[in-house]
Amino acid sequence: MTTPSEPGYDRTDPSLGAIMSERRHLINLAYRLLGSLADAEDVVQETYARWYAMSPQQQEAIESPGAWLTTVASRVCLDLLGSARVRRERYVGEWVPEPLPEQAEWIGGRPGGITADPADRVTLDESVNMAFLVVLESMTPAERVAFILHDVFRYSFAEVADIVGRTPAACRKLASSARHRIDASQALTSPPARQADIVRAFKAAWEAKDINALIGLLDPNVTAIADGGGVVSAVLRPIRGSEQVARYAIEISALVPGMTILERTVNGQPGLVAKRDGVIVSVMAFDIANDRVKHLWAVRNPDKLRPWTED
Known part of the structure; x- marks a missing residue:
């Protein structure tokens, strides 16, 4: 596909x-x-490739190119979501959505150090926080597409029906089912400033190796998940319980000397990154409810850390 930067x-x-x-x-x-x-x-590359594979006459016959591109991209995503379940069954360890930095720290991560085009940046809002994305993973492909298109991007059910190949009524049911999953997963979320305070306190307790302070910041039924993708070492199964998670955090500090912990925005919410020798080796996202850490996700797979700065 020819892009503005190509011959x-x-x-x-x-x-x-x-x-x-x-x-x-x-x-x-x-x-x-x-x-x-x-x-x-x-997906976007494939969508544009399909557009430019058409003749000029075919392109001119399309009344709304934007709607056409959205339809094609959504259908490609729908196909990928079906195959993703198979691929993730073979994934080594737990799979966690790819974390995103705040806009000021975005880099392309492409060969040669090319900076990302602003058009590649994802708008950070409540629909990309890690807890939300994790719930989306529990949905069927059709539920996820119907819900995202209608509830997040405000497409009508008639438009969604055309994309997913179902009736508007069926799409309405799919989105409703997805909405119930989202609602069932939500707890009393702490305000952003309070979340930042708790993440900051977690960082301080972790650096001080204060296990009692860590336990006090964690929900008794907290779950911690690490994603190394089989590329780097990571816990292959979730760790559950405040004491177990706190002890694991302390063990990591001992096993990885020279690690620096920094506060960062992860998918639009307060989070942490771990650096070693100047390189980000882990990104941590938190789900904080009732002023306690309910879920913690640590992404160590280097393929998922490429948008992050390393300075």
């Missing part, structure tokens, strides 16, 4: 700007549908 890009084509302006919308949609920036980029 053959026709700067005189007035329609190209409108087509390329859809890129950020498509990246945002695909990331929420797939929970993976890498997969989202592949």
Whole structure:
């Protein structure tokens, strides 16, 4: 596919700007549908490839290119979601959605150190926080697509029906089912400032190796999940219980000397990153309810850390 930075890009084509302006919308949609920036980029690449595979006459016959691109990208995502379940069954250890930094720290992570185009950046809101994305993983592909398109991106059920190949009534039921899953998973979420205080206190207790302080910050039934993707060492199964999670955090500090912990925004919420020798080796996202850490996700798979800065 020819892009604005590649040979053959026709700067005189007035329609190209409108087509390329859809890129950020498509990246945002695909990331929420797939929970993976890498997969989202592949989907958008495939969507544009299909557009440019058409003749100029075929392109001109499309009344709304933006709607066409959204439909194609959503259908590609729907296909990928079906195969993702099979791929994740073979995934080594636990699979966690790809964490995203705040915009100021975004880098491309592409070969040669090319900085990411602003169009590749995902808008950080409540629909990309880690807890939300994890619940989306429990949905069927059709539920996830119907819910994201209707409840997050405000497409009508008639439009959703055309994309997923079901009736509007069926899509309404799919979105309703997904909504119930979201509602059932939600607890009394702490305000953002309070969440930041708790994450900061967790960092201080972790650095001080104060197990009692850590336990006091954790929900008694807290769950911690680490994703190493089989590339780096990580716990292959969730750790449950405040004492067990606290002890594991202390053990990590002893096993990885020289590790620096920094406060960062992860998927739009307070989180932490761990650096060693100047390189980010882990990104941690928190689900905080009733002023306690209810879930903790640590991503160590380097393939999922490529958007993060390392300075």
